[in-house]
Amino acid sequence: MRAPSLTCVHREGLSFLTDQALEREHGILIAFTQRGGGCSRAPYGSLNLAAHVGDDPVAVDENRARLMQSLDIEGLRSRLTTCEQVHGRTIRFVSGATAGLGAFARHDGPPPVPGTDALVTVETLTPIMLLYADCVPVVLVATGPRRGAAVVHAGWRGALASLAGKAALKLASEAGCETRDLIAYVGPHIGPCHYEVDAERLSQFIEAFGTIAAAQGRLDLGAVVSESLSEVGVPLENVVRAGVCTAERTDEFYSYRAEGVTGRHCALAVILEPWR
Template sequence: MFASEDRAHAHASHRPDLTRVLRDGVTVHTDEELRAKHGIVVAFSERTGGVSRAPYADLNLAAHVGDDPVAVDANRHRLLASLGMALRADRLVTAEQVHGERVGVIDEAAAGSGAHVSAAGAQPVPGTDALITTTSGIPLLMCFADCVPIVLVALTPVSGIAVVHAGWRGALASLPGSAVAELANHAGCEPSDVIAYVGPHIGACCYEVDEALVSHFGNKFDTIGAVRGRLDLAAAVRESLARAGVPSSSIAELGECTREHTDRYFSYRAAQQTGRHGALAAITEGE
């Protein structure tokens, strides 16, 4: 009796945190306590530890950038294996990311969409920049090189996860906030119960854009400063999450700039022909 009450209480909240972990040659930023207590995997990958060759070296996870499909599949398998999810490789879901505003809800029937690049199988989810599921054992993966990766987690009454790809278009359209609302709807919780992780992306330090774009953001977001020609995507993402109801104490930010760390991350601004690192989430409880 007490045990189940404790468990119910433990599911009510979690303070998100990211730790850099190297396992089986693959480096990820992950929340180990979330996995231990709630059975939910959150991981932002680095570019080392894979098999791809230049300009995609090493751990390129994206199918569309011109890399060898066999290498991409091997890299995805390495990432999943390092997270103890090699047996879920056939259920991996990826998306055709288009800098749009669509949120895709993934159920059992969609498991494995875009899982493999070099072998026949279901295609990636078309035209979608946010994936949501409440189904256990379906890893969701999105790919990045400078854009902002966001993972959202709902813990109760049912577990739910979302992976969001926010470049400037997605950030300006408040896609992160839309994903919070949709996830809360599917998990049956309040948006204020959703916790969020923001992975590596290009920082305002390096993200030079034209001033018209900065002023578009300034008109929409209170926290976008008037720094000439530079855009702080993370500020827009934070404000989008906050407006959707996510408390600032429920957001863990990695705070690393991809453009400045090309030894560990892919950066489109640094090299347009390059690979993609990943943001991955999975529900493993009940397995």
């Protein structure tokens, strides 16, 4: 298999990181969005995709529609599936029956999947989307013969609980493959350069993951997430990291630590159809 990669694509006024070869060769579309090109006002400017941060739901739904259009999946707007993220350890499977939960920010739509920080699916035409401002976004894909995808939200609690590794095990089991066959994309998140934590928390991580958890005395969540994937058998060469610090790049991404009240960018994955 060719080496997975992330590149920035600009389309219809929006920008996102994606792996175009993955879409071309395996019919799986993934995206980590940037914050430009939306209609939300400050402090949510401008492509805020989250319904829970105090932004106008009408603006959020318009932003989600623009995103779907930019990704060329506008026909799947009502199947977009989101979850209520709680910094917990719950991983849920999205079936055809649960597709579309939380698709709309407006209050009369079906609510998102409750209390969940990772979604896994093998269902085609069912975009799964999680939301971030500093926490680590992880997209996992199984390229076949049975295709599958997972999106994980790993803040420090999720990283410490190896949520990405656990989601990899779940995805491999649902897709009927080995974890060594999975590809993992680690999107933009707060880097060790901007992530000071107290000594007690840092030592918790070093105890669990070794010294790779710390970079210059600060917590390196991306290294921890990569290690949690490696521990369950995902080869390091199958793990692609965006290598962007959200707190440093608030022009392109949202950062809770740098901005306080702000919007959320997303990680999204969808298995396209028909395929081969």
